[in-house]
Amino acid sequence: MLSKTITKRITSLHLKKFRQQEQLFIAEGVKVVSELIAAGYFAEYLFTTAGTKQQFSAATLIDEAEMKRISALADASPVLAVFRIPKATSFKLDEITVVADGIRDPGNFGALIRLCDWFGVSQLLCAPDTVDLYNPKVVQASMGSMARVRVTYQDISNTIRTQPAPVYGAFMEGESVYNQVLETPCYLILGNEANGIRSETEESITKKISIPRYGKLQQTESLNVTTAAAIILAEMRRTSSGR
Amino acid sequence: MLSKTITKRITSLHLKKFRQQEQLFIAEGVKVVSELIAAGYFAEYLFTTAGTKQQFSAATLIDEAEMKRISALADASPVLAVFRIPKATSFKLDEITVVADGIRDPGNFGALIRLCDWFGVSQLLCAPDTVDLYNPKVVQASMGSMARVRVTYQDISNTIRTQPAPVYGAFMEGESVYNQVLETPCYLILGNEANGIRSETEESITKKISIPRYGKLQQTESLNVTTAAAIILAEMRRTSSGR
Known part of the structure; x- marks a missing residue:
């Protein structure tokens, strides 16, 4: 079960102010989360509902009501990750x-x-x-x-x-x-x-x-x-x- | 001031079920409303806040809180119209x-x-x-x-x-x-x-x-x-x- 503290911490990331303060962001959806993990983004939290537990075996299993509570989207996805925001790179003229x-x-x-x-x-x-x-x-x-x-x-x-x-x-x-x-x-x-x-x-x-x-x-x-x-x-x- | 009945009738049109039942739909925003009026769409209701009253002189003046109440968008526009849904045309192969x-x-x-x-x-x-x-x-x-x-x-x-x-x-x-x-x-x-x-x-x-x-x-x-x-x-x- 999701604690109140974690629920509150994650939902605070729906707002830019707290994303900047914590240097964390939310990603939802199987494809998006998989791609960001594959690209080396560091997941601070990773939650899944029963349906995708097999694919994300290291994720914490939560129920759909809990997922809905932390989701920032109108339709919650079966997987949600909280990633660290990577260090900003400086601008350099490109093609x-x-x-x-x-x-x-x-x-x-x-x-x-x-x-x-x-x-x-x-x-x-x-x-x-x-x-x-x-x-x-x-x-x-x-x-x-x-x-x-x-x-x-x-x-x-x-x-x-x-x-x-x-x-x-x-x-x-x-x-x-x-x-x-x-x-x-x-x-x-x-x-x-x-x-x-x-x-x-x-x-x-x-x-x-x-x-x-x-x-x-x-x-x-x-x-x-x-x-x-x-x-x-x-x-x-x-x-x-x-x- | 907007009556409760009208407010309720308009907000019901946020849902497809009631749009189909009443054959009415909501359009918001100066450009969209102007274009639909120009194209001959029939406005059942037309509301404006003070800022665009001059442009939509025939519209009913309401305040911003009222506009926010009937708006279907996250950011309410200064003008909102309720138009009749035109009769459906049948499909005919085109270019x-x-x-x-x-x-x-x-x-x-x-x-x-x-x-x-x-x-x-x-x-x-x-x-x-x-x-x-x-x-x-x-x-x-x-x-x-x-x-x-x-x-x-x-x-x-x-x-x-x-x-x-x-x-x-x-x-x-x-x-x-x-x-x-x-x-x-x-x-x-x-x-x-x-x-x-x-x-x-x-x-x-x-x-x-x-x-x-x-x-x-x-x-x-x-x-x-x-x-x-x-x-x-x-x-x-x-x-x-x-x-």
Whole structure:
């Protein structure tokens, strides 16, 4: 049975403040937990319900009601781990650096990390107000890809100033992504869901690019930030590999 | 002031059961509500807080606490409308039909509708267990694009049998999307977030396609369903327009 102290300690990690204080975070779900263990993350606690006890033999068995109590998600998973937050690495210019200028939605941010991993982008630079990497919903949506993508939170403009490279940003009025070869190393800036790219970040951009819309009658004003990133990264990889 | 009866009637619409019973749904946010009004959706109720009263002059002014009480979202917007659900249209084979085989996440589904709109895909066929189009989070994530994309819920295999066309599905072991010209009219099947495309749906697929991953060392097993759809639709439109 889970003690009150442990239950309280784990549920406190639903909040960023306590994650930072304790340097711990929650990961839920068989795939995510397995991948993080395989990647060498250190599990402070590991809990499982009966169904996955065999797979996680070292885990503490708890019942579903207890799991529900410590879970940070709407639907509790059969396995939950509390991992130590690894030491932050410092930012170093890479082939492609994806830049998140204040993305707020955990699902979007997790999908973006997964997308970076898919396309071999190993670095994500985030404005300090971007959603926390260790938010349980981000951890879940990243599906383990967070183990392979370095995520740094620091001032965007300042970072670009000290480690310069071409800076691309997606805008409605930009030039079609299909009419140019994107250089590397480079930065690719993605804006916040509601407000797009901030004006102080926009000043760093050396080339505005856009994704052609299809059909003149469409009134869509923008794409979801992660879908836009998907199309641009796929195109960068397609042209660079001569497909 | 909002009466108890109205408050109760509106909050009941947070649930699919009551949306279907009353044939009403909630839309929140300035952009979404404006677009649906412009598209001719009939507002049964329209509420605004002081900040946007000028823009929605016909709306009933309520205070922020009241708005929070009726809102279905974690962060209430300054405007909320209750619209009548338009009459369902019947499915008719179109140039490209995107097929959702049981997508569950409202954010993913809303982003998919927005993506279809962007690429001029006017029809989305959904397995009956796909998340409800009128779920308030889907409405919000679709950003008004739901007014321009027909969404039908019915048996997928049966529909394809009666209105046949080439059927594409994204799989890890499929052929690269860059090595082929996708024919139209066609169906493009997207699977559920956790379980992918169901085996009974898979039987309808005439061609398995895949998105090339970059870098051999990556262990990512899949892309988020909406990002995968984004890359495939962008590629269909790029090749068909000779970009």
